[in-house]
Amino acid sequence: MTAFIGLVFTWWYKNYTQPKGFPNGPNLALPFIGHGYKLGSNVVESYHKFRGKYGDIFGLFLGPSRIVVLNDFDSIQESGFHDDFSDRPKFLPGIKGTLSDGGEPGVIFSNGKHWSEQRRFALRTLRDFGFGKLKMEEVIDEQVNQLCSALEGIRGQPMSVFGVFNTSVVNALWTITTGQGVCANDPRIQRITQLLNEFDESSASPWVLAALLFPNIESILSKMGLCQLQFKTALYEIRNVCKRPILEHEETFDPNNLRDFIDAHIQKQREPNSGISFQGNDGKLNLQVVTEDLFAAGSSTVSLTLTWAVLFLANHSDVQTKIQEELKAVTGGNRIPTNSERQNMPFTEATIHEIQRLSNIVPNSVPREARKDTHFRGYFIPKGTQIFPNLGEVLMDPQHFSNPKKFHPGRFLDENGKFVPSPYVIPFGLGKRRCLGETLARVELFKFFTGIVDHFKVERPSKDLLSEDRSPLSANRPNHFEVCFVTRT
Numbered sequence: 352m353t354a355f356i357g358l359v360f361t362w363w364y365k366n367y368t369q370p371k372g373f374p375n376g377p378n379l380a381l382p383f384i385g386h387g388y389k390l391g392s393n394v395v396e397s398y399h400k401f402r403g404k405y406g407d408i409f410g411l412f413l414g415p416s417r418i419v420v421l422n423d424f425d426s427i428q429e430s431g432f433h434d435d436f437s438d439r440p441k442f443l444p445g446i447k448g449t450l451s452d453g454g455e456p457g458v459i460f461s462n463g464k465h466w467s468e469q470r471r472f473a474l475r476t477l478r479d480f481g482f483g484k485l486k487m488e489e490v491i492d493e494q495v496n497q498l499c500s501a502l503e504g505i506r507g508q509p510m511s512v513f514g515v516f517n518t519s520v521v522n523a524l525w526t527i528t529t530g531q532g533v534c535a536n537d538p539r540i541q542r543i544t545q546l547l548n549e550f551d552e553s554s555a556s557p558w559v560l561a562a563l564l565f566p567n568i569e570s571i572l573s574k575m576g577l578c579q580l581q582f583k584t585a586l587y588e589i590r591n592v593c594k595r596p597i598l599e600h601e602e603t604f605d606p607n608n609l610r611d612f613i614d615a616h617i618q619k620q621r622e623p624n625s626g627i628s629f630q631g632n633d634g635k636l637n638l639q640v641v642t643e644d645l646f647a648a649g650s651s652t653v654s655l656t657l658t659w660a661v662l663f664l665a666n667h668s669d670v671q672t673k674i675q676e677e678l679k680a681v682t683g684g685n686r687i688p689t690n691s692e693r694q695n696m697p698f699t700e701a702t703i704h705e706i707q708r709l710s711n712i713v714p715n716s717v718p719r720e721a722r723k724d725t726h727f728r729g730y731f732i733p734k735g736t737q738i739f740p741n742l743g744e745v746l747m748d749p750q751h752f753s754n755p756k757k758f759h760p761g762r763f764l765d766e767n768g769k770f771v772p773s774p775y776v777i778p779f780g781l782g783k784r785r786c787l788g789e790t791l792a793r794v795e796l797f798k799f800f801t802g803i804v805d806h807f808k809v810e811r812p813s814k815d816l817l818s819e820d821r822s823p824l825s826a827n828r829p830n831h832f833e834v835c836f837v838t839r840t
């Protein structure tokens with residue numbers, strides 16, 4: 352018996368205690384759940400408390416995974432550009448298929464050459480987007496107009512905006528990747544957006560995080576009703592929906608007429624020196640998964656930011672008035688401004704910057720992993736440790752933003768009314784893994800936002816201000832609320 356206890360203790364000591372020089376953090380990690388029992392229902396709040404207690408860089412076990420949480424701008428920036436910290440941990444391994452070298456395909460959770468090549472390709476293709484008649488701005492304008500027409504149809508009645516933007520944002524992405532327009536009520540798109548939405552709602556739960564990090568316990572947690580990984584189901588469904596257009600594109604591919612993102616990828620696959628990640632079956636798998644990745648990363652992020660935007664607008668009608676004045680001066684108030692016109696709209700720019708700061712929709716960013724034993728800022732970080740850049744702590748840091756919980760676009764305007772962006776507004780992360788959809792996201796946010804303010808006065812159904820707090824069940828969503836979109840004459 353003593354020998355058994357000795358063995359268990361040795362196993363626990365080896366797997367659940369931190370090495371010398373590791374950042375401070377809560378004590379006593381329990382087998383399998385680690386410090387999960389010390390986290391409340393909202394991980395973001397727990398991390399904020401831990402930061403107060405253990406400092407800007409602290410460590411803990413989440414399930415059996417060793418984690419370091421970075422909470423200040425300098426360490427997030429330095430780690431972001433650090434070669435040893437630019438890998439992603441394994442995420443539901445194999446769920447997206449496996450490359451010939453055993454690695455993960457795609458871009459969000461891939462590493463090494465596959466990641467760098469696919470990232471460079473996707474970044475460039477989204478940034479320079481324009482295939483034949485298909486131009487990014489036109490695609491988005493069409494979705495903004497469709498959305499505004501649908502909202503006009505509600506005739507100013509109180510309505511919830513949760514999920515309202517998802518369809519438009521997914522439709523724009525669908526057009527950009529596949530070249531095909533879809534009708535607003537396409538059941539495939541509705542299903543994908545619904546699943547991503549549900550995942551988003553549950554993403555602050557420590558159980559969901561534990562299941563993502565430690566797939567072996569996922570089925571047990573699901574059976575206990577502690578977590579449902581809708582995200583996984585969504586990935587399968589997105590895969591099925593994307594398969595068909597990819598096959599059709601392969602059959603009808605014409606190198607002299609690139610129609611969309613899929614065509615651009617197929618062209619790379621057919622170039623002899625395009626890099627290993629575009630060759631053979633790996634190339635095909637990468638296309639499949641990069642397409643899925645764009646949907647997974649690019650839909651609820653943008654639509655949730657717009658949901659917060661509407662909430663802030665409803666609470667701050669003075670902000671709406673100023674933006675409407677800017678729109679009138681720049682466009683005459685009867686069309687969606689072009690992306691290049693945003694430089695003439697400093698107050699609008701400042702407002703979107705403030706919305707992105709305060710909505711803080713990806714508070715813990717996407718985890719990275721230490722590729723080897725590394726010394727970082729005086730700490731020892733062993734190989735395999737997961738690194739969480741806690742962006743939310745920077746966005747809400749009183750050292751960078753006075754009264755950080757207050758919605759105040761004016762903080763980003765100088766005395767001449769010029770827009771001065773803050774280096775501490777980092778909703779897209781920092782460094783080598785920084786969001787690759789940033790350009791597209793910025794154009795989408797600008798166009799949907801100005802389109803709505805131009806068409807409507809966003810009003811609260813009653814005199815009471817809407818709560819700007821986070822829903823207790825989620826790190827990034829507002830509490831349920833309703834607004835009225837009153838058409839402007």
Ligand code: HEM
Pocket residue numbers: 431458459460470524644645646648649650652653656712713716717718778779780781782783784785786787788789791792
């Ligand atoms: C408001 C909108 C968005 C926000 C706040 C956001 C935020 C982020 C963040 C924080 C990361 C992790 C960065 C890191 O690890 O350092 C990320 C990664 C990523 N985002 Fe976004 N994102 C947004 C929109 C989009 C869009 C529209 C797309 C594409 C259509 C996209 C595609 C990606 C991809 C593919 C990655 C993984 C990059 C890599 O691992 O190399 N995102 N995003």
